[in-house]
Amino acid sequence: MNYLLMLYDNEDEWTAMEDEKRDGILGSYFAYTDALRQAGAYVEGNPLEHSKEGKRARQGRVEDGPFADGKETLGGYYLIEAPDLDAALDWAARCPCASFGYVEVRPVWNVGG
Amino acid sequence: MKDARAIAEETARVSYGRLLAWLCARTGDVAAAEDALADAFRAALEHWPKTGAPTSPEAWIITAARRKLIDQGRKAKTRFEAEPALALAAEEAEAKAQTQSTFPDERLKLMFICAHPAIEPNVRTPLMLQTVLGLDAAKIASAFLTSPKAVGARLVRAKRKIKSAGLPFIEPPLEQVPERMSAVLDAIYAAFGAGWNEVDGSGQTGDLTQEAIFLAQLATSLAPDQAEAWGLLSLMLHAEARREARHSGGAYVPLSSQDTTQWDRRMITAGEEALATAWRLKSMGRFQLEAAIQSAHAASRLTGRDVQSDIMLLYENLVRIAPSTGAEIGYAAALASAGRAEDGLEMLERIEKDRVKTYQPFWAVRAHILKEVGRNEDANASYDRAIGLSDNDAARAFLRSQKTAPV
Numbered sequence: 001m002n003y004l005l006m007l008y009d010n011e012d013e014w015t016a017m018e019d020e021k022r023d024g025i026l027g028s029y030f031a032y033t034d035a036l037r038q039a040g041a042y043v044e045g046n047p048l049e050h051s052k053e054g055k056r057a058r059q060g061r062v063e064d065g066p067f068a069d070g071k072e073t074l075g076g077y078y079l080i081e082a083p084d085l086d087a088a089l090d091w092a093a094r095c096p097c098a099s100f101g102y103v104e105v106r107p108v109w110n111v112g113g
Numbered sequence: 114m115k116d117a118r119a120i121a122e123e124t125a126r127v128s129y130g131r132l133l134a135w136l137c138a139r140t141g142d143v144a145a146a147e148d149a150l151a152d153a154f155r156a157a158l159e160h161w162p163k164t165g166a167p168t169s170p171e172a173w174i175i176t177a178a179r180r181k182l183i184d185q186g187r188k189a190k191t192r193f194e195a196e197p198a199l200a201l202a203a204e205e206a207e208a209k210a211q212t213q214s215t216f217p218d219e220r221l222k223l224m225f226i227c228a229h230p231a232i233e234p235n236v237r238t239p240l241m242l243q244t245v246l247g248l249d250a251a252k253i254a255s256a257f258l259t260s261p262k263a264v265g266a267r268l269v270r271a272k273r274k275i276k277s278a279g280l281p282f283i284e285p286p287l288e289q290v291p292e293r294m295s296a297v298l299d300a301i302y303a304a305f306g307a308g309w310n311e312v313d314g315s316g317q318t319g320d321l322t323q324e325a326i327f328l329a330q331l332a333t334s335l336a337p338d339q340a341e342a343w344g345l346l347s348l349m350l351h352a353e354a355r356r357e358a359r360h361s362g363g364a365y366v367p368l369s370s371q372d373t374t375q376w377d378r379r380m381i382t383a384g385e386e387a388l389a390t391a392w393r394l395k396s397m398g399r400f401q402l403e404a405a406i407q408s409a410h411a412a413s414r415l416t417g418r419d420v421q422s423d424i425m426l427l428y429e430n431l432v433r434i435a436p437s438t439g440a441e442i443g444y445a446a447a448l449a450s451a452g453r454a455e456d457g458l459e460m461l462e463r464i465e466k467d468r469v470k471t472y473q474p475f476w477a478v479r480a481h482i483l484k485e486v487g488r489n490e491d492a493n494a495s496y497d498r499a500i501g502l503s504d505n506d507a508a509r510a511f512l513r514s515q516k517t518a519p520v
Contacts, residue, residue, distance in 0.1 A: 028500060028509050035501025039470040086259055090471070093258055093504045 002043060002108040003080050003088040008072040009101030011050055028096040036080060041091060045078035072101050079108070117161035124170040125154050129247040132174055134223035136182070138282040143226075143244060143272040145185060146178070153177035220245055221335040222282045224328075228296035229280050236267045237300040238307070243268060245331070246324055256307040256321045291396075294336065298345045298400065301328045305349050322353055333387070343391035344401030350384035351407035353377070365511040373414050381411055399435035402427050406443070421451040438468055438475070446478045454485045473502035477512060489517045 014022070036042035051073045054065030066073070078095070082088040085107065092103040129150070136146035153174045167173040226232075227241040239257070242248045250268060254261040274280075285293045305325035329346040336342055358375035359366055366372075388408055391401045406427045413420040428444035441464055448457035461479050469475035480495035496516045503509045 024510075024513065027513070031497045031501035031509075033501070035471075035498055038498060041471075085263070089258055089260075090504075094502055096509075098504070099506050 001082060001084065001088075002110065003082055003085075003091075004106045004108055005045075005078040005080060005088075005092050005095060006074055006104040006106065007076040007078070007095065007097040007101065008104065009075050009097055010072055011075055013100075014075070015050075025096055025100075032094060032096055033078075035094070036078065036091065041080045041082060043079040043081055045076070045080075047076040048074060051075075075101070117164075117166040118158060120166040120170055121154065121157040121161050124157070124174060125247070128171050128174070130220050130223065130245040131218050132171060132178070133244055133247075134219040134282075135175065135217065136178060137226070137244075138219050138222050140182060141279060141282060142276045144269070144276070145182060147244075149178040149181035149185065150174070152181045218335065219282075220331060222284060224297045224332065224335075225285060225293055226275060226280055226282055228293065228300045229275075230296070231274065231278055231280060232271050233267070234299075236271045237296065238303040239264055239268055240271050241297075241300050241328065242304060242321065242324060245328065248324065253321075256304070258307075290336075291339070291341075294332075294339050295341065295398075297332060298329075298341055301325050301332065302345060302349075302400075304328065305352075322349070322356075325349060326353060333390075338394060340391045340394035340396040341398040341400050343387045343394070344398055344404050347384045347387035347391065347404035348400050348407060350380050350387060351404060351411060354380035354384065354411075360507060363507055363510075364514075365507040367511070368410055368414070371414070376411070384408065397430075397434065399431060399440075402431045402434070406431075421447070425451045425453075438464060438472065442475055442478050445482065449482045449485055454482050457482050458486065471502060473499050473508075476502060480512070480515070484515070484517065493517065493519075 017025075033042065033045060036045075051066040054067065056063040056065070056067065076097070078091075080088065080091055082091060085105070088105050088107075092098060092105045095103050097103050133143075133146055133150055136150065137143050140146055156177050157170070157174060161167070223244055224241060227244060228237045232240065239250075239253045242253050243250070250265040251261040254264040257264070284290070302325070304321045307321050326346070326349050329342065329349060332339070332342040333346055354377040355368070355371060355375075357377070358371035358373070361372075384404070385408060388401065388404050391404070406424055409420040409423050409427065412418055425444075425447045428440065428447045431440045432444050441460060445457040445460040448454070448460060458479075461475070461482065464475070476495050476499035480492045480499055483489075483492035483495055493516050496512050500509050500512045503512065
């Protein structure tokens with residue numbers, strides 16, 4: 001079963017962070033991604049560009065980001081393979097993002113069957 | 114004098130499990146008993162401030178809950194089979210409560226039901242926390258890193274099963290007690306483990322260590338002849354005694370560098386007493402061995418005595434009588450500490466990789482031993498794997514600090 005982990009954090013905090021702290025977090029992300037791979041749970045994952053680069057298409061119109069929906073914005077994602085929701089939640093809890101932002105877990109609706 | 118509201122709240126806190134156990138044992142229906150009890154406590158909060166608290170609050174609550182149960186049975190227009198038994202038993206209990214200071218304690222039966230072989234292992238601990246202690250699903254869910262809705266649904270299913278399968282609220286026959294008790298203790302230890310994981314300096318989510326210790330104390334007082342119950346209590350007291358010392362400024366501190374003045378000496382003494390009680394019962398088990406290991410660690414730090422070979426021997430026994438991945442990893446670490454790093458490493462490499470691919474302690478211990486034998490590059494890779502599997506910053510920071518810089 002595939003689950004999408006959506007990583008929400010405060011992107012301004014992230015850009016303002018001292019280098020050493022940011023390097024530590026990046027190192028944790030590399031380690032986390034590698035642990036997912038080694039466990040056979042990794043499908044794909046990437047960070048996203050700043051939300052000011054985002055656009056929204058809606059009813060024939062395009063809006064420019066950033067979109068002030070809340071303090072925390074979607075900053076990256078992982079698509080993982082897990083046997084059940086509990087296992088997916090375990091992975092979400094291990095994600096470095098869960099220590100300073102939050103991780104939303106959504107089961108992927110497999111339309112292809 | 115305490116006001117009536119305070120007495121109602123205190124009765125709820127102190128007597129909830131006892132009252133629920135008593136009602137369940139007579140109706141076999143956990144969900145109905147919970148509803149009735151909740152209604153009775155609501156009624157108490159409403160009436161007592163007006164009329165004053167009754168002389169026997171527990172008897173009052175039981176009488177009210179019994180009425181609710183009988184009403185529910187009538188409303189459902191089905192014959193309420195437990196009614197006559199319940200009426201009779203309530204009178205008996207009320208009479209007892211009038212003459213004795215405490216209500217009969219049947220919580221052990223409730224614990225046995227929660228850990229009954231017919232109940233799925235993953236719902237035993239939540240069920241025990243909810244019925245014996247009255248915890249709500251949200252708190253239980255946060256400790257077990259699962260959703261409140263999912264926990265709620267599991268609890269409902271389990272209660273339905275108890276009712277429909279007619280699981281008996283009795284203390285099991287003597288020959289079955291050790292095995293059934295072992296399931297009870299496993300469920301209690303799982304609560305402790307869930308609390309343990311959350312110890313991250315933040316301490317914001319459902320910490321169940323206190324609840325687990327309370328349940329183990331309850332088990333030892335209700336079944337004082339069960340050595341393993343004392344062993345489990347001792348193990349948890351030893352671990353809990355070091356809670357403060359395990360963190361310093363948000364960073365994890367391993368046992369060997371902890372400030373022992375931060376240890377809770379009273380709790381260590383209580384842990385030692387529990388272990389001594391367990392030994393006197395002369396029935397060896399995994400919790401007693403694990404408690405003995407923790408006791409030896411504490412003694413080593415407090416007296417400077419060399420305990421490495423004792424600990425190794427204890428692990429050797431543990432792996433033999435209760436083999437588990439955790440025990441094997443502990444044994445490997447003990448071998449390394451006793452100067453047999455190569456043997457420890459060999460032990461780890463024998464563990465099936467599939468079993469440890471997401472198990473953080475394996476990678477942390479493996480990294481530590483690899484570093485000890487001078488395989489720094491392999492050690493660093495293993496530290497990274499452990500970092501990737503950690504779920505808190507304190508552990509990540511500690512593991513990062515253990516890595517060796519490339520030359």
